[in-house]
Amino acid sequence: MLKKTAINKISELAVQLMQKGTLIAPVQEAAGFNFREISDAKQVNLNFHNTILSPKAAFFPQMEDFVQYQTGQSIMEAVPVELNVKPTFLFGVRPCDVKSFEIMDIHFSGTGVVDPYWRARREATTIFGYAFDLDEPAQAEEFYQTLGIGAADPDGSDIFMIRKGETLLLKGITPKGEKLLTQLSRLADGSANEEEYFRNYISRGRDFKTRYTCVDDKNIAKKLEDIFDNGDFWMKVSDACLSCGVCTFVCPNCYCFDICDETLFGKGTRRRVWDACMFTDFTLEASGHNPRAQVFQRLRQKIKHKYSYHVRKYGVISCVGCGRCTRHCPVNIDIFSIVEEAMTV
């Protein structure tokens, strides 16, 4: 089923979605675009290339409260924070970012202990994927196609959206998405021509080139394992790294977190917060020993985690080539160039 709406009527669609639940969509902010919970339907803005932060916070917020407690009170009095998840619509997610959710699913709910927060939010959310604009060249930092993700890949979205001039085409991909589309009365039916445009756009997306040539993931994983002890290489590529961690914060696939207790005036919250393997104290032990005290060890960990350990553990690279880490690195470290260079060592 193909539906459509005029781009300048997006806010009407947003209103309908807000009546059904929480709407999270791109909005323009001072520094650029980001996904935010929408309170005013007019904020929804699809005139973006991609957001500064990835949309992972929709399922894995930067701060997640576990328990509230008071100092001096017994543990019996501590109150777990209820997770009230409403139906949520995550609107306008680029295909590479949609792919990142599937990769995170393996870690948070597909293997071992299930993370109840990730799972509850994921189950409550309908994803509106949004194809990149194929008439605009890929940005220099992006390499999603290298990793096998098309610029208009509908895989993983419940509803997939393609822009055709001033019209937004929406197609149900999963039964959940199909069902929702039938309920959105603000949308008009797409024509046969638009159906064809939609199909062609997806296949054009497959050939849409990002800047690198493809490399086999098993080869990358193996090569990175082989050069673990090549200190000269890791020192060289991490020479400029400030260990600031911005690459991990903007990454759609970085999932490391800290669990900390924050107490103020006797009242406290135990919560998890995003953490970063790039930080010095990430692995600092109470004994004083720190197995990754040096910058090169931490950058090596970050790169190997994504392109080697994750492949060994879960069978898939933990990167979708969105390019955010490179785009936001203050010293222009380009993660995929390091991987490419590693292949030639």
Next chain:
Amino acid sequence: MSSSNPYIPIPVEISKIINEVDTNDIKTFRLTFLRKEDEKRFKYLPGQFAELSIYGKGEAPIGIASSPTETGCVEFTVQRAGTIVPGLVTAALHDMETGGKIGLRGPLGHPWPIEFLENKNIVVVGGGFAFTTLRSLINYMLHQDNRSRFGEITVIYGARTPGLLLYKDELAAWEKRDDIKTIITVDKGNETWTGREGFVPAVCKEVAPSPYKAVAVICGPPIMIKFTLPVFFDLGFYKENILTSLEMRMKCGIGKCGRCNVGYKYVCSDGPVFSLAELDELPRDF
């Protein structure tokens, strides 16, 4: 997992505190469950660990020192950490008294592979404070319901000084039994010490346990491990039959927070128990 939400600790009460060493910085805490249903759900085997949780301070992953054959409670032997980095949880725990209530999250990680150990001769080698989950294993194997499932049991345990030996009463009791060979050594004795003196690797070499149908379970400080492993190689033990338990900084304990990896393995959820054959596949560094 003993709670439906793996991040929320269950409440327990400190029912007994034992000061283990003469330096007063290692204590065993016996914890009893405040809710009957938690006790039923907290099923563990030797080698597993749990997060001890104190709201306002944090959590610390500690190996379970008691054996599951002891019912109604669970024990942890905890060193007060933090001469360099503040060890908030262990310090707070050491300042607590009997009757104090804390949180517990677990059991976590994989246990010593009990089925693999069955019908084999077991050589337990421990050094210093790392003896806790080995004590759990020994008490488990020695229990009347379990003893016949295992072959000969040899324990080689060393500490720097006599005052730093853990579980002194139990060591004495094991020494009296004839179904376990107990060899205790200290790096340096004192005027009252009549036992053996010598480093653990040297004692292992001297005792020379046979590799025939045997598994060595080794825990200790890195320096002890480093010099003990070659001894067992030379004795003819295969790498699959040498087991150890790793430690690393942890937070979640369930393989989610991304902190404790060595190569592609998370120490918390893939370990902490590994065979030497498994460790050989991992990077030598972190």
